[in-house]
Amino acid sequence: MKKIILLLSFFILSSCSLLYNVSKENSDSNRKFTSKKSIRNANNNFNSIEYIQAKAKVSFRDNNKIKSNTITMRISANQKIWINASLGAARILIDRDSIKYYNKIEKNYFISDINLINEKIGFDLNFEIFQNLILGILIHKFDPSSLYKKSENSYIYRDDKFIINSKVVQSTVSISPYNFRVLKHSFKDQNNFFEVSYDDYTIVDKQILPTRIRFLNNGLENLFIEIKSISSLEKINTPFKIPKNYKRIKL
Numbered sequence: 001m002k003k004i005i006l007l008l009s010f011f012i013l014s015s016c017s018l019l020y021n022v023s024k025e026n027s028d029s030n031r032k033f034t035s036k037k038s039i040r041n042a043n044n045n046f047n048s049i050e051y052i053q054a055k056a057k058v059s060f061r062d063n064n065k066i067k068s069n070t071i072t073m074r075i076s077a078n079q080k081i082w083i084n085a086s087l088g089a090a091r092i093l094i095d096r097d098s099i100k101y102y103n104k105i106e107k108n109y110f111i112s113d114i115n116l117i118n119e120k121i122g123f124d125l126n127f128e129i130f131q132n133l134i135l136g137i138l139i140h141k142f143d144p145s146s147l148y149k150k151s152e153n154s155y156i157y158r159d160d161k162f163i164i165n166s167k168v169v170q171s172t173v174s175i176s177p178y179n180f181r182v183l184k185h186s187f188k189d190q191n192n193f194f195e196v197s198y199d200d201y202t203i204v205d206k207q208i209l210p211t212r213i214r215f216l217n218n219g220l221e222n223l224f225i226e227i228k229s230i231s232s233l234e235k236i237n238t239p240f241k242i243p244k245n246y247k248r249i250k251l
Contacts, residue, residue, distance in 0.1 A: 032177045035155045036144040041180035042173075043141040047132070048207055050077050054230040061222045074236045075135075078128065082238035093240040096127045100240065108247045116251070123187055123194060124165035133196050136182050136210040142173060154183055162187075181208060193218050205232045 033041075052075040059068045074082040083092040090103045099116055102109035118124045129139045140162060148158040154174045162171035167189070174183040186195035199212035211227040 030178070033180070035147050035150065035177070038155050038175050038177050038180050039142050039144050039147075039157055042138055042175050042182060045137055045180070047077055047135050047137060049205055049232045051075070051233040051236045052077075052204075052209075052230065053233055053236060055228050057226045057228060059224045059226075061220070074238055075131065076236060076238065078131065080238060081131065081134075082236075082240065091240055093238065094127070094130075100242070102240075102242045102246055107243075107245070108249045109242045110249050110251055112251075123169065123189075123192065124167060126165075129164075133185065134210075134213065136198050136201065136208070136213075138173060138182060138185070140171065148172070153177070179208070202227070202230065204230055 054073045054075075056071055056073060057068060058071055059066055061067075069085060072084040076082075079095065081092075081094040083094075085091070089105050090101065093100045097113060099112045099114065100109070101111075114126065117130070132139050140159075142157040142159060146157045146159050147155060149156040153176065155177055156172065156174050158170065158172045160170050162169055164187070170188040171186070172188070173185045175181070176183055181201055182198055184195060184197045186193065188194075193216075195216045197214045197216070198210040199214065200210070201208045202211050203209075209227075209230060211230070213225045213227075214221055215223040
């Protein structure tokens with residue numbers, strides 16, 4: 001349980017909408033656009049949904065074994081990410097400054113700042129970046145001249161001088177030339193390589209959101225999130241209160 005909570009903390013994303021492949025909704029799905037138009041549209045994509053709720057199956061690596069669990073995740077845009085795991089047995093609350101977790105079965109909890117995540121993946125990311133990675137939104141704009149490689153199904157752009165909190169890293173993104181969706185986004189420096197890939201998307205309130213998200217660290221897939229249902233809400237509840245008799249732990 002501790003392993004899934006920690007891995008989820010690394011990356012965390014009116015009426016319900018059923019999932020369906022985005023290409024079915026896109027009337028121009030067979031039209032291939034230019035590399036300039038593709039990256040300009042991807043650059044202009046942003047999150048327009050204030051409150052999101054999703055139910056998902058997560059598969060994660062624990063001591064070289066793949067384990068699975070189910071979660072409910074709620075996102076309050078630019079404010080917090082709330083996760084309820086294992087039928088309410090454990091909860092996580094990630095906000096702009098901290099990560100909090102408690103486990104009802106083991107009766108323990110931990111509280112940390114966002115640096116816990118940065119230490120594990122090797123890059124100094126912030127809450128907005130984590131949120132956008134979950135939602136499949138570019139965390140910075142790419143110039144059309146940064147086109148690095150073309151293929152039939154993607155355009156790849158690379159920025160060798162992207163700066164994250166005063167640190168220069170190589171940022172690479174793969175964009176679909178048919179619907180401008182992000183297919184992969186990776187960050188690399190001399191010591192670390194971190195990549196997020198998106199296998200499928202759905203449409204919620206006219207916004208395209210990823211439903212199959214893979215997280216790799218130095219080439220090893222550590223976490224896979226498969227969204228089973230997702231919806232936009234008018235408001236959300238994020239109940240989180242650590243009982244007084246729980247023991248504080250370190251991860």
